[in-house]
Amino acid sequence: MAFPTVSISTTALSAEISAIGAELVRLQDRAGADLLWDGDPAVWNGRSPLLFPIVGEVKGNRLKVAGKAYEIGRHGFARTSTFALIRSDAASCTWRLESSEATRRHYPFEFRLDVTYRIEDATLHMEAEVTNINAVVMPVSFGFHPALRWPLPYGKPRAAHEIVFERDEPAPIRRPIDGLLSAAQFATPVRARHLLLHDDLFEEGALVFDTLASRSVLYGEAVRVDFPRMPHLGIWTKPGAGYVCIEPWQGHASPEGFDGELADKPGVIAITPGATESFAMSISVER
Numbered sequence: 001m002a003f004p005t006v007s008i009s010t011t012a013l014s015a016e017i018s019a020i021g022a023e024l025v026r027l028q029d030r031a032g033a034d035l036l037w038d039g040d041p042a043v044w045n046g047r048s049p050l051l052f053p054i055v056g057e058v059k060g061n062r063l064k065v066a067g068k069a070y071e072i073g074r075h076g077f078a079r080t081s082t083f084a085l086i087r088s089d090a091a092s093c094t095w096r097l098e099s100s101e102a103t104r105r106h107y108p109f110e111f112r113l114d115v116t117y118r119i120e121d122a123t124l125h126m127e128a129e130v131t132n133i134n135a136v137v138m139p140v141s142f143g144f145h146p147a148l149r150w151p152l153p154y155g156k157p158r159a160a161h162e163i164v165f166e167r168d169e170p171a172p173i174r175r176p177i178d179g180l181l182s183a184a185q186f187a188t189p190v191r192a193r194h195l196l197l198h199d200d201l202f203e204e205g206a207l208v209f210d211t212l213a214s215r216s217v218l219y220g221e222a223v224r225v226d227f228p229r230m231p232h233l234g235i236w237t238k239p240g241a242g243y244v245c246i247e248p249w250q251g252h253a254s255p256e257g258f259d260g261e262l263a264d265k266p267g268v269i270a271i272t273p274g275a276t277e278s279f280a281m282s283i284s285v286e287r
Helices: none
Strands: 005-009 013-018 024-029 062-065 068-071 084-089 092-098 111-120 123-132 138-140 142-144 147-149 162-165 194-196 207-209 216-219 223-226 232-236 243-250 269-271 276-285
Touching (some): 005 092, 005 111, 013 111, 013 123, 123 269, 142 276, 269 276
Antiparallel strands (some): 062 068, 092 111, 111 123, 138 269, 142 243, 147 243, 207 232, 216 223, 223 276, 232 243
């Protein structure tokens, strides 16, 4: 079944966004070369899902609010929800998801989530604004999950691709364990700001940078990913697949052993009544 999409573009970049999940489903450079994974369901059907109101998993797929448990799947429900198109023009579009009876079964808060895509020259800006409609504080996480082609369509072999961090990343990383964040820490695979990509890195799942110095990375010497206010980062692929996900997050999976209130979950932020919190990243083609 085909779902409604909106296309936006400049002379340097074009993008297509689906009403399902307000998900970026195509990103092409000025020559029409695809930069985003095609969502092959035989491998992984995602392309650039939005993670809300949680990032990762919670223990037993149940979050707790005021002592009551609510079932919720990995990365929340935004990625499978239908968004309404609020506005669009040649180079931008805004989509909205509002709380409903269906969302309250998983997350008992009143919210408005607006997601805007805007192309400026050769940069795609992505911004999510979460507004708290409640009379109480609302705990929330948010994450981006773009799957970029690996290799990129610029002639370098897959084995030569690397991610270069803005700053040194000496802190240890975490790994997923049964969907949760490992208590164990692992030595950073980043050397002098460079992470050489190879499938062995991902045999145990994603690399989770929960103590992150950088807010920008350069991928494949051609694509820059900026995330100025997102403090966590996941990097993931299925070994052998034709993509690598560079995922700026506010929050992450529940740590092993954590089974407390959502408001106390590490990485969650609190939005006061009537307030709006924004989360943003951008993808720039630098060639």
